[in-house]
Amino acid sequence: MNVFDQLAGGLVVSCQPLLDDPDDPMRDPYVQARVAAAVVRGGAVAVRANGTADVRAIRAAVDVPVIGLHKQGVDGVFITPTAAHALDVAAAGAHIVAVDATDRPRPDGRSFADTVRALRERTDALVLADVSTVEEGVAAVRAGADAVATTLAGYTPASSPTDGPDLTLLARLAGVLTVPVIAEGRYRSVEQIGAAFAAGAHAVVMGNAVTSPLWITRHLVPATPAGARLT
Numbered sequence: 001m002n003v004f005d006q007l008a009g010g011l012v013v014s015c016q017p018l019l020d021d022p023d024d025p026m027r028d029p030y031v032q033a034r035v036a037a038a039v040v041r042g043g044a045v046a047v048r049a050n051g052t053a054d055v056r057a058i059r060a061a062v063d064v065p066v067i068g069l070h071k072q073g074v075d076g077v078f079i080t081p082t083a084a085h086a087l088d089v090a091a092a093g094a095h096i097v098a099v100d101a102t103d104r105p106r107p108d109g110r111s112f113a114d115t116v117r118a119l120r121e122r123t124d125a126l127v128l129a130d131v132s133t134v135e136e137g138v139a140a141v142r143a144g145a146d147a148v149a150t151t152l153a154g155y156t157p158a159s160s161p162t163d164g165p166d167l168t169l170l171a172r173l174a175g176v177l178t179v180p181v182i183a184e185g186r187y188r189s190v191e192q193i194g195a196a197f198a199a200g201a202h203a204v205v206m207g208n209a210v211t212s213p214l215w216i217t218r219h220l221v222p223a224t225p226a227g228a229r230l231t
């Protein structure tokens with residue numbers, strides 16, 4: 001049984017501070033580890049986390065698989081952009097390393113396949129390929145990815161943002177791949193979780209809608225008269 005089997009049919013919760021707000025008060029490994037412990041207590045089958053400090057703190061706080069990544073910047077390839085980042089995340093204790101698997105240029109001039117090879121040679125970590133198109137998913141599996149996630153749908157030049165989660169991409173990936181396909185990106189509701197499993201998801205990842213008070217409040221405030229006056 002590999003680690004992805006432990007995720008089958010479950011909810012994975014991403015415990016990360018907000019990407020686009022460096023002053024998010026939740027940007028603290030102790031805080032993220034407490035959030036992770038809470039979501040696991042609530043039934044999350046795994047936790048996704050950003051950065052070696054958060055991965056290490058969360059590994060110590062929970063007994064479910066940890067999907068680690070390292071975000072660098074906000075443009076181009078920013079999810080675990082280099083082999084060195086991937087090795088650091090694995091060394092911090094991630095069972096699975098999430099890596100951008102698009103074919104865009106990377107800061108180390110290497111390819112996604114090189115990162116997979118480096119992880120295989122030096123760690124036991126499995127590789128989750130974050131993609132935005134079917135073609136990227138197919139190429140990622142050819143390059144050795146253990147699973148594919150729709151994380152980058154709507155966040156790359158090759159994909160268009162959808163209002164909610166990209167269920168079409170999910171269904172197409174699930175239709176052509178034999179590895180687990182993870183639904184991730186803009187999941188906000190019980191209905192969307194159901195729709196993802198109906199479309200063939202192996203597991204569903206929810207992030208901001210569960211773990212970011214900053215994101216949730218910013219989402220709700222415009223519905224108030226006081227918030228509407230601000231916009």
Ligand SMILES: CC(=O)N[C@H](C=O)[C@@H](O)[C@H](O)[C@H](O)COP(=O)(O)O
Pocket residue numbers: 014016019069079151152155184185186187205206207208209
């Ligand atoms: C595109 C990107 O940078 N995605 C990141 C991946 O780790 C996170 O910022 C997201 O919160 C995560 O994917 C979960 O998605 P959502 O918060 O929409 O449920």
